[in-house]
Amino acid sequence: MSNAALLPPMVQAARTVGSWLAERDRPRPARTMAGFRDVFDAVDAPAAALLRERLDTLRPGVPWADGLYSRPLPDGEWWVVDVMDGAVQYLQGLPHWCVSLTLVQDREPVAAVLHSPVLEETYTAARGHGAHRGGAPISPSAKQDLAVTLLATSQPPFTAAQPWAAAAAGHSLSALLPLAGAIRNFGPTSWQIADTASGRIDAFWQYGRDDENLLGAALIAREAGALVTDASGAAWEAGSDSFLAAPRALYQQILAPLAGHR
Structure with a gap:
């Protein structure tokens, strides 16, 4: 099959x-x-x-x-x-x-x-x-200006086992809050990424290893046409320690503030 x-x-x-x-x-x-x-x-x-x-x-x-x-x-x-x-x-x-x-x-x-x-x-x-x-086919947001975006973020379960991820999450939130229209956590992680794939949310990022919640959602985002990488711009794969899904027009505007927050 x-x-x-x-x-x-x-x-x-x-x-x-x-x-x-x-x-x-x-x-x-x-x-x-x-x-x-x-x-x-x-x-x-x-x-x-x-x-x-x-x-x-x-x-x-x-x-x-x-x-x-x-x-x-x-x-x-x-x-x-x-x-x-x-x-x-x-x-x-x-x-x-x-x-x-x-x-x-x-x-x-x-x-x-x-x-x-x-x-x-x-x-x-x-x-x-x-x-x-x-x-029905889905596609990511067509927005071009970060100031009018709705971004979403989350944390992996058992974050205490990945303390660096908690620190990076705080730094990245501080970096993006002044730039984005709004940032929310609508949890669950997978659904937020799927909503990013369909344009309901403009982009999603997260720090920490979280394959269970990210693998299927990454496929949905990629197949919808979103860019899916880690927070340094490398291709996301199972075991990656950060995640970013965004439409092409917004990707670099979001990636730049995230760079270095590992």
Whole structure:
């Protein structure tokens, strides 16, 4: 089955899991980290099992990549999945979360689906076949002046394990705040990048290694026509320690203030 042909059943799998998550009663917010882990696992484990069952049928024998925050993605074919990208928001009863699933071959994303049950919207992309939302092609912002832009940024999970990323995030925010029209964090990371690919957000950047949230979104942004690099201008790839997605007309205006904030 081609990568493009994988998208419809991937969409169906994401919608099934998204509906399950959206329809269940949200637990009360945890008061301690131990409590948060318990609450998270009680939701994440059955949702992941539901999705795994569908993906295993779709692509038998392809393993899931876990723990990408602490180890590099190996070569070969892998599913990179986040059943709740935006888990903190989901568990807080907020609408900003989505289901994310990506097929990766030799560290390159080849098919990606993001589904938001709350918005009832789905982003899709397959390598060489463009990017879409709800079946319609998408493209990045056409703005040319940084002063009228809406930029977005975020941080990887477990930022304490990447203290340099936290410092760079602060420096970069200080550098861009005076230049941009507005800067927000709409989290989840993957959905913000997809919204950048479709022009709802004008550009997105982040510091820190975050392959789980970035691989599928990077494919969507590239296929839509956005430039996708790290914050120094090098091509972004799995394992990169920063990320930038922007339309060509804005790219250099955003890259220049980011340079050196590593």
